[in-house]
Amino acid sequence: METNNLGKLYKDQECVVRQGDEGSCMYVVQKGELIVIDEQADNEVQLGRLKAGDIFGEMSLFEREPRSATVKVQGEAWVLTVDKRTLLRRIKEDPLIALNIIEILCRRIRTMDEETVNLKAGQGHASEDTV
Amino acid sequence: MWQKNNHGMELARRLSKPTRLPFSDHQLHDGSRIAVIGGGPSGAFFTYFLLKLAKRLDLNLDVDIYEPRYFSHLGPAGCNHCGGVISESLVQLLAIDGINLPPSVVQRGIESYRLHTDVGSVAIEPPLHEKRIAAVYRGGGPKGVTEVNWKSFDNYLLELAVKQGAQIRHQMISDVRLRDGRPCLRTSDGAEHEYDLTVVATGVNSHLLEQIEALDLGFKRPKTATAFISEFYLGEEGVKQQMGGSMHVFLLDLPRLEFAALIPKNNCVTMCLLGDDIDETLVETFLNSPEVKQLFPAETGVPQNTCHCFPRINVDGASQPFIDRMLFVGDSGVTRLYKDGIGAAYRTGQAAANAVLLGGVSAEDFRHHYLPACKKISRDNAIGKVVFWITGLVQSMRFSRRAILRMTAREQQKEGAHQHISTVLWDVFTGSAPYKEVFVRTLHPGFIIHLAWNLFLAITPFGSKSILVEERHGNQQSG
Numbered sequence: 001m002e003t004n005n006l007g008k009l010y011k012d013q014e015c016v017v018r019q020g021d022e023g024s025c026m027y028v029v030q031k032g033e034l035i036v037i038d039e040q041a042d043n044e045v046q047l048g049r050l051k052a053g054d055i056f057g058e059m060s061l062f063e064r065e066p067r068s069a070t071v072k073v074q075g076e077a078w079v080l081t082v083d084k085r086t087l088l089r090r091i092k093e094d095p096l097i098a099l100n101i102i103e104i105l106c107r108r109i110r111t112m113d114e115e116t117v118n119l120k121a122g123q124g125h126a127s128e129d130t131v
Numbered sequence: 132m133w134q135k136n137n138h139g140m141e142l143a144r145r146l147s148k149p150t151r152l153p154f155s156d157h158q159l160h161d162g163s164r165i166a167v168i169g170g171g172p173s174g175a176f177f178t179y180f181l182l183k184l185a186k187r188l189d190l191n192l193d194v195d196i197y198e199p200r201y202f203s204h205l206g207p208a209g210c211n212h213c214g215g216v217i218s219e220s221l222v223q224l225l226a227i228d229g230i231n232l233p234p235s236v237v238q239r240g241i242e243s244y245r246l247h248t249d250v251g252s253v254a255i256e257p258p259l260h261e262k263r264i265a266a267v268y269r270g271g272g273p274k275g276v277t278e279v280n281w282k283s284f285d286n287y288l289l290e291l292a293v294k295q296g297a298q299i300r301h302q303m304i305s306d307v308r309l310r311d312g313r314p315c316l317r318t319s320d321g322a323e324h325e326y327d328l329t330v331v332a333t334g335v336n337s338h339l340l341e342q343i344e345a346l347d348l349g350f351k352r353p354k355t356a357t358a359f360i361s362e363f364y365l366g367e368e369g370v371k372q373q374m375g376g377s378m379h380v381f382l383l384d385l386p387r388l389e390f391a392a393l394i395p396k397n398n399c400v401t402m403c404l405l406g407d408d409i410d411e412t413l414v415e416t417f418l419n420s421p422e423v424k425q426l427f428p429a430e431t432g433v434p435q436n437t438c439h440c441f442p443r444i445n446v447d448g449a450s451q452p453f454i455d456r457m458l459f460v461g462d463s464g465v466t467r468l469y470k471d472g473i474g475a476a477y478r479t480g481q482a483a484a485n486a487v488l489l490g491g492v493s494a495e496d497f498r499h500h501y502l503p504a505c506k507k508i509s510r511d512n513a514i515g516k517v518v519f520w521i522t523g524l525v526q527s528m529r530f531s532r533r534a535i536l537r538m539t540a541r542e543q544q545k546e547g548a549h550q551h552i553s554t555v556l557w558d559v560f561t562g563s564a565p566y567k568e569v570f571v572r573t574l575h576p577g578f579i580i581h582l583a584w585n586l587f588l589a590i591t592p593f594g595s596k597s598i599l600v601e602e603r604h605g606n607q608q609s610g
Binding site for chain 2: 002003004005006007008028030031052053055080081082083086087089090093094096097099100101
């Protein structure tokens with residue numbers, strides 16, 4: 001096992017978070033690739049891909065809702081968990097740190113807007129590059 | 132453009148604390164010149180956050196970082212005399228900021244802590260069984276090591292600051308003075324440079340702090356104590372066999388020793404002793420203790436260290452870490468007691484950047500926008516002194532060492548058991564939580580009842596049998 005990676009090693013097809021589960025932490029991909037899936041009754045819809053540096057699971061830090069999607073590893077991946085307490089303690093000290101997360105959420109809304117427009121215009125499928 | 136600027140500033144001000152408006156017209160403008168003396172973590176973090184926030188505010192600043200050393204160099208030339216541990220909380224906070232420490236910088240992800248006492252040892256697993264503590268080298272690596280397969284942590288942070296637009300000047304600052312109310316720096320070549328703001332991030336071992344104190348403008352240098360850092364070369368396989376992926380900490384009855392650790396790196400082990408003026412006698416006593424010797428190869432014993440130093444460390448922050456147009460971050464100002472110095476550099480660096488841009492650069496601005504962050508660390512250090520006093524008390528009595536070891540071993544063995552003492556020890560050793568939070572956890576009725584029960588067992592003949600089981604368990608684990 002590599003000794004100088006940080007976080008936790010997840011194996012191929014292992015779920016880091018599962019849709020519908022309770023969650024109290026967010027994650028940062030350190031190495032490897034993961035896919036975001038919406039699990040419906042009869043099929044799975046891939047919503048996007050995550051790579052090193054990407055953040056996911058942050059919605060459950062701010063709302064008391066179950067996980068909105070499943071995140072599964074493709075190949076092997078190192079993923080770092082960020083505790084709710086660590087993040088909120090720091091936001092209390094310096095609220096500007098929340099700007100980083102607001103920026104990520106803004107980017108996602110922008111991407112979703114573009115995809116909605118594309119779908120309504122019937123120009124093609126939703127992008128798989130972002131969540 | 133003005134409107135965009137104004138809205139950005141207003142939003143950022145409302146998000147920042149405190150929310151009052153600046154006291155003076157000491158504001159930074161497009162083209163303002165800022166000098167950062169010292170390119171260690173506090174200087175690099177300050178610059179990185181300053182330039183990042185300035186971009187959000189559409190402000191162009193001209194930042195020079197004065198750092199005479201090249202951190203890529205091996206040994207003392209690139210070293211910053213520190214254990215090189217990035218705490219669990221800092222690894223997470225950096226990741227949120229988009230700073231994910233690459234494997235080329237991380238010498239080793241720490242898997243667990245192992246507590247050693249004269250009555251046994253026990254492993255303390257991280258709360259999520261995840262590697263969230265990084266062992267790094269601040270410089271290129273210790274003296275005597277020739278293979279350079281990794282990058283220096285300090286160099287990595289400096290590169291981040293440079294990517295944001297800072298310039299590195301590999302020059303020594305020989306003199307700092309105020310000229311018409313503005314900081315004026317003299318470099319070793321005799322040239323003088325005037326700035327709108329100077330940020331001192333030199334650490335405590337710089338002569339500049341004495342010079343600035345002599346200006347008699349309110350700044351008083353931090354109080355210091357002597358620590359000891361040394362490196363032992365074991366080779367990659369040797370480190371794996373002797374230390375594993377654990378950081379080794381010690382609870383030994385050695386007066387003046389507050390904290391001792393062996394930190395596994397890639398092919399070396401860093402030894403770090405903190406306390407009340409560590410000297411060679413104390414170092415020798417520590418190295419000759421059986422608990423330390425057993426961690427080195429039996430055939431060779433403790434090898435000759437490849438390098439060592441007795442750096443001064445900040446144990447009581449500067450009383451006023453700022454004057455007009457000049458502020459002090461990291462060890463030059465206020466840091467955490469004994470632990471997470473790099474985390475304190477991050478916090479003070481970021482607080483200083485926010486204060487400068489959202490408040491201003493006068494002493495009054497710093498008092499209202501920067502001092503609260505420093506005071507928070509200082510207040511927590513006061514509680515930290517109580518925590519270390521209690522730890523010293525536990526260290527000095529054999530039965531209390533037994534009780535702590537037994538209680539920890541029980542919690543670690545039982546799946547799902549409430550981790551009363553394990554989380555307290557974990558946070559004291561790793562520096563991941565404020566001392567106040569650690570102290571409050573020791574007041575939990577469950578903690579007190581379990582500790583009292585284990586103390587009772589440790590002093591009764593009835594309890595000694597079960598304690599022996601823990602001793603054996605601990606020793607087996609350590610083997």
